[in-house]
Amino acid sequence: MYAKSQPVETIMEHTQALLTNYDVLREKYPDLLTDRQWLLLKIAVQYHDAGKVYSRFQNMIRKQLGLSLLPCSVDHDIPHNFLSPLFVPIKKLRKEVGLSVEEERVLLQAIAYHHERNKDIRQLKDAILEVINQDLHPNMKDIQSCLDMPLPERLSTLQLAKVNKQIDYRDANYLDYVLIKGLLLRLDHAASAHEPIELHSSYDVSEYVNSYLKEKEGLRPLQVFTQENQDRNLVLIGQTGMGKTEAALLWLGKGKGFFTLPLRVSLNALYERTKDVKKIAYVDANQRPIAGLLHSNALDFLFKNQEDSEENEQSLHDLEQSYQQSRLLSRKLTFSTIDQILTFPFYFKGHEKWLATLSYSKLVIDEIQAYSPRIAAVLLKGIQRIHQLGGKFLIMTATMPTFFLEKMNEWDFRLEGITFMKHLQMT
16 A cells, blocks of 8 residues: 555555664664653654555555556545544553553644644544445455554544644643654654655764864864853853854754854855865765755755756755755754744644754854844743753854843743853953
8 A cells, every 4th residue: 555656655665764764863862752752753653654544545646656546435535644543552552561641642643643734633523434434444454464563453533532632832741742743743754755864963063173173273262161061051142253153063062953043144154164174174974064054045055156067967966955954854963044943932833843853952043132022032932942852052142132131040940940051251
């Protein structure tokens, strides 16, 4: 049974691609989730596309491939992600792994909403029941053979009661839901694009910066400070010329990093400087940039100096792939505008992907004084969420708005006195 038509891919082939990336993610970032959360994520991966066995969905793919259509006694337009939770063997999981009510709800919802549709699952209950009785149950032998996973003895809409009301930011299970759903989205998008979930995870940017600075002039006090405090969240306030950019790169160290600036032209220059073999030379063994560039005109900039010729076709392909990998958040270091990665406080559909990624990343926000109060408020909320999930941040600025520090101190107090800031004033 098919999952995709371009390229042709079966449900199990697509699922296996996710599981391969799951193994990579767990190997590279083992502390990202607890053992229980890793288990939930793996189950979500295994069953996320099970609903595609519905004959109507299969016929959509078969029609595109020019194949004969399957008999289909019902033709309700039901998103496959609403059918997938039916196939999770909840009773078996309760018995064998002690699945709790809260875990069950997070798991089923991550699967049901890994695609966001403008449909209410509650209004589809009768149609889903018809699909179960007239299409799924009669074909369970073929479905079992296709999915090759444990399935419930009998499918039931009772399981969908756990997904009637989608978990949102006001829910007690919101942060767990963000991690499971967000990482499922990352895995799914990477597998669909046939790209790795993480690239160059072993490359430590601070090693490259250290080599560059030692040849040039050595480390400045600020740079020594950030390198010695890579495990802390920092707010650095200091004038231009102190080497703040290199200090931020040293702070990133071995971590997965996102470096933001308000101006695209500044990001472009920093990207060029980082990959320049005569400067920081943050490139892999094939001399290809490890860092990615992500903003609205990034692809145009990457293509700017490349001639559109047959000899240069591979180079153009590499640049396009690099941009795609940046969009998938796969790059070890990404230079980005905030609108690309820090809009999740608006809680748009699918925002969990970005927040889950930042939960195990290190975020640099440079020149924060350049943002309007409205944007700064969004940044503050984003930083709070990132901190709650265990991500790290470094804020650099020449001048820090008073209200910004006051609000961060207020949150510090609310977090039961946990100190997550370090003010460094160097004049």
